[in-house]
Amino acid sequence: MKCGKCRVNMRERPEERMGLKITVQECPRCGKSLISMDDAIRLQQRALSRIEDVRTVVSVGNSIGITLPAALKKILKKGDKVHLIWDMDAMEAKLAKA
Numbered sequence: 001m002k003c004g005k006c007r008v009n010m011r012e013r014p015e016e017r018m019g020l021k022i023t024v025q026e027c028p029r030c031g032k033s034l035i036s037m038d039d040a041i042r043l044q045q046r047a048l049s050r051i052e053d054v055r056t057v058v059s060v061g062n063s064i065g066i067t068l069p070a071a072l073k074k075i076l077k078k079g080d081k082v083h084l085i086w087d088m089d090a091m092e093a094k095l096a097k098a
């Protein structure tokens with residue numbers, strides 16, 4: 001494959017992103033890099049399949065709350081019921097859409 005801007009052959013190199021092995025085409029002249037559409041789709045699926053973040057506990061009246069990442073707005077909306085399971089031994093929370 002040739003760089004669309006420089007018209008020189010791009011170099012292929014393996015790379016690991018988000019735990020996936022992908023192939024990157026890189027122009028030795030301008031540094032432009034490309035990945036295949038298949039690899040882009042695999043990376044997008046990986047990104048959407050797991051959300052992990054550190055959140056801050058806030059006060060909500062007499063209760064406490066944790067805001068959820070904006071990406072979850074595709075799944076949950078204000079007023080939806082959520083089932084919370086708190087495992088005291090593991091100190092872990094699990095949420096499920098009720």
Ligand SMILES: [Zn+2]
Nearest residue numbers: 003006027030
């Ligand atoms: Zn180039």
